Amino acid sequence: DAKTTQPTSMDCAEGRAANLPCNHSTISGNEYVYWYRQIHSQGPQYIIHGLKNNETNEMASLIITEDRKSSTLILPHATLRDTAVYYCIVRVDRDSNYQLIWGAGTKLIIKP
Amino acid sequence: KAGVTQTPRYLIKTRGQQVTLSCSPISGHRSVSWYQQTPGQGLQFLFEYFSETQRNKGNFPGRFSGRQFSNSRSEMNVSTLELGDSALYLCASSLSGNTIYFGEGSWLTVV
DSSP, X not given: XXXXXXXXXXXXXXXXXXXXXXXXXXXXXXXXXEEEEEOTTSOOEEEEEESSSOEEOSSOEEEEOTTSSEEEEEESSOOGGGOEEXXXXXXXXXXXXXXXXXXXXXXXXXXX | OOOOEEEOSEEEEOTTOOEXXXXXXXXXXXXXXXXXXXXXXXXXXXXXXXXXXXXXXXXXXXXXXXXXXXXXXXXXXXXXXXXXXXXXXXXXXXXSSSSOEEOOOEEEEEO
């Protein structure tokens, strides 16, 4: 199974861009990379996902390297409310069923 | 559009008892999956239901079971509760199993 490796924790100043790295060196060609975040005591919130191309939505940008072995989630202007655990996840297809393989996540702390 | 709704939000049970948790998916979503989250083990996949059929299952003992109704609402049941079952139980729904959207979870404490 493809697995992800993320830093345990990171700090970022409020108003700056937060760049969260993720390694997924064993990812297969048809496996998507998903990002979720979880604010304490709440359910995980979907952020963005991608396969090969870079993606952007109202929350964040996802940059995937050409070899697909790593990716970076970018929060362009971090606010205090972005403090959360961020999960980089690979979606594995098993017999046409999808399963998300969760890692330990990165605890992102936004500092004023 | 209403999100995924889970009930109850918090509950306390005694060892040996059983518990049933409920999940109402986002309207139109037919896939419902369940996860257990504990500080030590992180997020672990329990099972997924689609059109009332279980189509994916994680590595949990048979004490953990679930079902899905014709309106896509789902329940999960844990029998013979153990202290280690104390966790946040998360339900997620999706249109067809790809991008999933989570509820706020049910906090279960077993004493």
